Amino acid sequence: MERLTEFGWRLLPFVVVIALWYGVRWSGLVDQGLLPPPHLVFADIWQRSVEGTFLIDIWMSVRRVLLGLLFGMLLAVPVGFLIGWDKRIRRFVDPLINFFRALPPIALIPLAIVYLGIGEVAKVAILFYAAFFSGVIVMYEGMSQTNPLFIRVSRTLGATDWEVFSKIIVPLTLPHVLTATRVALGVAWATLVASELVAAQNGIGAVIQNASAFFNLTTIYAGIITIGFFALMMDTILRWASRQFLDWQEREAQ
Template identity: 40%
Template sequence: MGTVTAPAAQPVREARRRRVPSRARGLGLNLVALLLGIGLWALLAGLGVQGLPGPVRVAHRAAEVLGDGTLEGDALASLRRVLLGFALGTALAVPAGFLMGWYGVARGLLEPWVQFFRTIPPLAIIPLAIVVLGIGETPKILVIALGAFLSCVISTFQGVIGVDPTLVNAARVLGAGDRVIFTRVVVPASTPFIVVGMRIGLGSAWATLVAAELIAAQQGLGFRMQQAQVYYDLPTIFVGLITIGVLGLLMDRLLLLAERRLGGWQDRR
């Protein structure tokens, strides 16, 4: 048995050994890109480009708002809205995408509405949501959920209809029913598309959130940047932008980690 399994296991071990240096190289390139970006930023600030604040000045402002708790409160308020809206949008989008891809009747009923609302930017719905639902948390979360839903549902739908028919036919030949085919073939094959849709939806959620907070909010990163704009407080605006970018990047990396766990059976470059 050893002579049979060893050759099969050898390529797997070699692939794992190659993956570790590849990840280290990728992290090194990420660090280089970060340093180059900060260096370019400092250079432009030193040249006095439109009063652009430098990294040191922004770092000092970040330390100030961290010290008095302002940044923590704003970040938690925005993060809570994004998480609630994003979770609601994706929780609705994944089943809807599966239904549209698996059942022709559901596709005929749902797809026209999905395509219709996709042509309307979520930002355009914010004034209507505020007029109808007020200026509380509900309209913000619903608009964020809509942005995440529209991004994820199309990706899930494409994942389902893009499943290789050979896999489905092979499962049917082996005696699998629709439920087994759906859970064992369609869902795993669609996972990468779902994650891509969730990543796009996450970006849409953050963009929609900031716009909603600019219009009506008492706390949040978008609200704080709007207040800073009134007083031409560029360092505070940069602190808000960087915080949003860092939080969004961390959430995106968590989605990638989940995708690797769920789609570990797939070949990767």
């Protein structure tokens, strides 16, 4: 019963949004031709999924996001750790990180095409860029706030370098890694459509762009909702993983 109640509360905001969607459409505030009703949008998603081509588009987009996120976080975690741990490195690198973080990935599309072509590498590289700089900021900001007292105490108690790393540093770092991954995932999904501007023949972003060329608002909304749905699902999985890996923090707090 509790799980059913929790599911209902999680579903309620979406029900409210759909109700507001219908309300705005029927109110006359917006031309009905410019705001397709939700049932037609969901019917479009269903029809495209049944035809099979949309599933390929979804898979290509999810694959690009996962690759960009994976490569971005593989670099962001050690770089963020070093910057956050060493004040001298942070003082030197921080302006550079913030400079590139402020550059929108869409501005790099011409350079990506010039240097990497129009294939998958260019698309993944743009997502890598977005994931890395968003992840590394969260990572090193979290690490810079870590209390070094834990390490000094463990040294005093005779802990070896490996024991300090495995039992102190890793547990303290893991929450920042998971938080940085969640932030990078959101930014990667937000950058997806921009990455698929690079001559993409498939992908959710390509579906949205093709639909915009024919002013097919129903399909545009369908693509937007699909991106939001899969971004939410992946974030939910990461939150579940966070609860599993960080259960020790809750026990300590109790």
